[in-house]
Amino acid sequence: MTRQQVLDLYFMDARSKLIDLAAFLDRLDRAEGEADFRLNGFHKAMQELGKTQPERARGVLLALSDPTTEPIPNATTKAACGAWPGTKG
């Protein structure tokens, strides 16, 4: 597809998601109390959007991933939360 065709097909959808992202951050700002590591991960991942290499989706996923390599001693939960608790702010 040409860039024009990609824009024709996906611009409105991407625009909608971009506004949703901005509204989510505004909502967080208006809310009270402390955030947690998920917001740190989110901010780290957002930095990938400004990069010029065509691997931004991979970069976002890596930014939100557990980078360690050793198995954990035991599973205390079944659920994943979407960001790695060790992400620094």
Added chain:
Amino acid sequence: MKYIEPHAHMVSRVTDDYVRMATAGCQAICEPAFWAGFDRSSADGFYDYFCQLTEHEPKRAAKFGLAHFSWLCINPKESEDVKLAEEVVEIIPKFLGRPNVLGIGEIGLNKNSRNELRVLEMHVDLAARENQLILVHTPHLEDKLKGTRLILDVIKSDKRIRPERVIIDHVEEHTVKLVLDTGMWAGMTLYPESKCTPARAIDIVEVYGNERIWMNSACDWGVSDPLAVPKTALEMRRRGHSTDAIDKLVYQNPRKFLSQCPNFRLP
């Protein structure tokens, strides 16, 4: 358009979903054993579940002209209890001779714990001893990258396993190359909220190619869409992919991998 649904948990779906899938062109559905949303209390619960997968569900699908196949295992979400897992792995061979069984799956990891790894190794050993195909679940969200690496290490270290007989499912942009570089197959799961959207799945095919890769809905009791594969085929058409390219991804590729099991026969 003909397509194969290579990963769907139909025990959690209503009969109307079979009707919709058949209407959309589905030829066959493959159902890996998975977590019911709660932990089963004994191996007897798995015995009953395996009967459901190999006796009852094929009959339900056949009413709509759909072939139904299944994969057997104890899912990674229940693998923290090693003793229970050992008991379940022990009963699996009783079912491997049943006519709709494709292999061992979906095995893998969930939270990347030591016990989960141990149970994964037990399943890989069982598949090697019984010469079975393997279908692997990779962990969710932040655990996927690490889990995929650990899983690939386990499988690569067992020299009895041929990579072309293994599919690593739920790949995304950060794991697909790791998988394809091993010679194993990669599955992309199309979910509304996590894993891949149709647009991203097509991006992955455009970037990494259409060899040794398939798409599935993995529809279950959660937020999921049993028509995700034909909807993604439609998205490919909107992007200008040819009929042959779509057919390869949604029909020929899964047929090629699954046909390695003699039980896989299409109507």
